[in-house]
Amino acid sequence: MQFVSAGESHGSELVAVLSGFPAGVRFDKVLFENDLARRRAGLGRTERLDVEKDDVRVVSGVAANVTTGAPIAFLLKNSAESGLIENGVIDKGFPRPGHADYSTFRKFGYGNISVGAERSSARETALRVAAGAFCRMFLNEMNVSVTSEILEIGGVPYCDFDAVRALADKAGGTYGGVLKVVVSGIPAGLGSNVQWSDHLDSQLAAALISIPSVKGIYFGDAELHRMRGSNAADAFTGRHGERATNRCGGIEGGISNGMPLVAMLYFKPIPTQPFEVESVSPITGKIGKCQPGMNDLWCIERAGVIAESMAMLVVAGAFCEKFGSDSLSDVKSAYAAYLEKQR
Numbered sequence: 001m002q003f004v005s006a007g008e009s010h011g012s013e014l015v016a017v018l019s020g021f022p023a024g025v026r027f028d029k030v031l032f033e034n035d036l037a038r039r040r041a042g043l044g045r046t047e048r049l050d051v052e053k054d055d056v057r058v059v060s061g062v063a064a065n066v067t068t069g070a071p072i073a074f075l076l077k078n079s080a081e082s083g084l085i086e087n088g089v090i091d092k093g094f095p096r097p098g099h100a101d102y103s104t105f106r107k108f109g110y111g112n113i114s115v116g117a118e119r120s121s122a123r124e125t126a127l128r129v130a131a132g133a134f135c136r137m138f139l140n141e142m143n144v145s146v147t148s149e150i151l152e153i154g155g156v157p158y159c160d161f162d163a164v165r166a167l168a169d170k171a172g173g174t175y176g177g178v179l180k181v182v183v184s185g186i187p188a189g190l191g192s193n194v195q196w197s198d199h200l201d202s203q204l205a206a207a208l209i210s211i212p213s214v215k216g217i218y219f220g221d222a223e224l225h226r227m228r229g230s231n232a233a234d235a236f237t238g239r240h241g242e243r244a245t246n247r248c249g250g251i252e253g254g255i256s257n258g259m260p261l262v263a264m265l266y267f268k269p270i271p272t273q274p275f276e277v278e279s280v281s282p283i284t285g286k287i288g289k290c291q292p293g294m295n296d297l298w299c300i301e302r303a304g305v306i307a308e309s310m311a312m313l314v315v316a317g318a319f320c321e322k323f324g325s326d327s328l329s330d331v332k333s334a335y336a337a338y339l340e341k342q343r
Contacts, residue, residue, distance in 0.1 A: 001317035004017055012078060015075055018071065021071075022069060022324075025066065028133075028137050031137060032058075038305040039054060042299075043164075052079050056126060057076070060072060069327065076126055076127060094279035096293075097277065099272065101117050132309020139315065144184070148180065153176075153177040154176065167297065170275065181304075193253040199255075200318060201249075202254065204261070208265055214265050214266065217266075220250070234248055277289060
């Protein structure tokens, strides 16, 4: 299964294609719209969400509300078309620390400081959520569920975070946080240890770290590295792989072991601040300021469904790799036979 996207944050539209998706999965419009709505939730969200709507259209790969096996294409129009092709991106002159402005300027040789950030914006994650919703529909058929939980914002437990005070006091800038994602109901045997790139945790780590502002991934118990080996192992309690604990997060040797997959995501504070930030022009060497942006003060409340979507893309792909991808009925038959062998 492969997902690719194209388009700029301030362009007229963004597009994406999900290929390798099985035929025969019924399109659940309510699930689809609910996931997209979750990406817009949270008190720390940007004012831009009042302008841009996540009205993602499915333009191919579905007929009579059932997937056909052909690539599924998505289209997301931006409300305020900026005519980037004709007019270009407004050059803000100074790179924002922590953003993609400077690194893309050097990598691609732009004459404009602000061009590269168009592909680093979280606006593109609406398409990831749309594709992830299809994967959720597929995984529901396999009795697999994906959930997320906010653990921290701004270095304090989520239950102690005072959102009202944070919104009123922006002098310290934006906030990071910690999010936990759990995938339940998957069998042992997804992924592989044959090559490093086949490891399920390698693929999950790559997908999750690609989410804007994520700086670290930890699978399982985040205290595992502090334990001694005698306390760290997940002891077996039954012949079907039952465990007394799940400290390794459901993956051993790059392969799922039948326990829930658990991933912790660590988000840095969003780099665009609600106030001016000092910077230096890489073109002239002039000292100046980055202007405040219309960005989230914290993003983690909206990031849960994005993280779930990326996890579902990987897990759904692992299912299709092991059990086939032509049609849902074939996948379910192969999966049922696999489970029967293990009884």
